[in-house]
Amino acid sequence: METRLNIKKENCPQNHKCPAVKVCPVGALSQTEFEAPTIDYSKCIKCGKCSNFCPKKALVLG
Numbered sequence: 001m002e003t004r005l006n007i008k009k010e011n012c013p014q015n016h017k018c019p020a021v022k023v024c025p026v027g028a029l030s031q032t033e034f035e036a037p038t039i040d041y042s043k044c045i046k047c048g049k050c051s052n053f054c055p056k057k058a059l060v061l062g
Helices: 049-053
Strands: 005-007 059-061
Touching: 049 059
Parallel strands: none
Antiparallel strands: 005 059
C-alpha cells in the first residue's frame, strides 16, 4: 500500500492561515483564503513535515 498525505477536513478549523503550508520543503501544500489546504500530489515527497507540524492533526501521512 502506498503512503499518501490526506487531509481530515473535520479536524481543520479553516479559520486561519495553515501553519503547515510554510514548512513544506517542496511547496506541495497551498491554501486559498482560510479554506483547508490542498495538496499537489505531483510535488509531495511524503516527508511528513507538514503532518508533524499541523497543530490539529488534520494532515495525516498514511
